[in-house]
Amino acid sequence: MRTFLIVSLFFSLVTAPSLHAEVHRELHRKLEQRLDLMNLQKDTMDFLNNMATGRVAFNPKQVRNARRILITTTKKIPKRFRKEVTGLQSHAAPSIWYSRRDFEQRAENATAAAKAISSRSLEKFRPSLNRMVNTCIACHQTYRLRANEFKTH
Numbered sequence: 755m756r757t758f759l760i761v762s763l764f765f766s767l768v769t770a771p772s773l774h775a776e777v778h779r780e781l782h783r784k785l786e787q788r789l790d791l792m793n794l795q796k797d798t799m800d801f802l803n804n805m806a807t808g809r810v811a812f813n814p815k816q817v818r819n820a821r822r823i824l825i826t827t828t829k830k831i832p833k834r835f836r837k838e839v840t841g842l843q844s845h846a847a848p849s850i851w852y853s854r855r856d857f858e859q860r861a862e863n864a865t866a867a868a869k870a871i872s873s874r875s876l877e878k879f880r881p882s883l884n885r886m887v888n889t890c891i892a893c894h895q896t897y898r899l900r901a902n903e904f905k906t907h
């Protein structure tokens with residue numbers, strides 16, 4: 755019995771820290787995937803914004819490619835936030851995990867706006883891109899903590 759206790763104690767001491775590290779790595783990976791998704795959306799929006807402002811020539815094919823990316827990424831938002839993962843690099847508001855329906859509704863609004871991005875003409879494209887940006891902002895205002903709010907409550 756004593757030997758058993760000592761042996762099991764030994765194993766729990768050896769395995770506990772590595773299990774902890776494993777869980778930590780998994781959470782870190784989830785957070786990274788979530789931020790990667792958001793940053794891909796930002797790069798895509800920057801690209802489209804350059805077209806809307808005339809820094810880059812309007813190109814319907816590139817608009818359609820970017821639209822496809824945004825439809826895919828916005829659809830993934832609920833999945834990427836399914837697990838409650840926060841961390842030092844995270845500005846996710848805790849309310850995401852008790853206002854799931856509202857959070858997911860905002861993701862759906864973003865997908866609807868992505869689908870409606872127009873590649874027909876620059877005149878149609880500009881307002882459709884505005885609508886897209888507004889859905890990003892609408893979600894961030896409620897569920898993304900700004901840097902200066904971080905860790906203040």
Ligand code: HEC
Pocket residue numbers: 788789790792793795796799824831843844845846847857858860861864886887889890891893894897898899
């Ligand atoms: C349904 C809600 C929602 C929508 C829609 C949304 N975001 Fe986010 N976004 C968030 C949340 C929440 C965070 C904070 C995540 C974190 O820090 O863990 C975030 C973070 C970000 C970040 C910061 C990433 C980092 O590395 O810190 C960028 C950039 C971003 N979003 C861009 C966009 C763009 C562009 C769109 C629109 C195309 C968009 N988001 C749409 C909820 C949303």
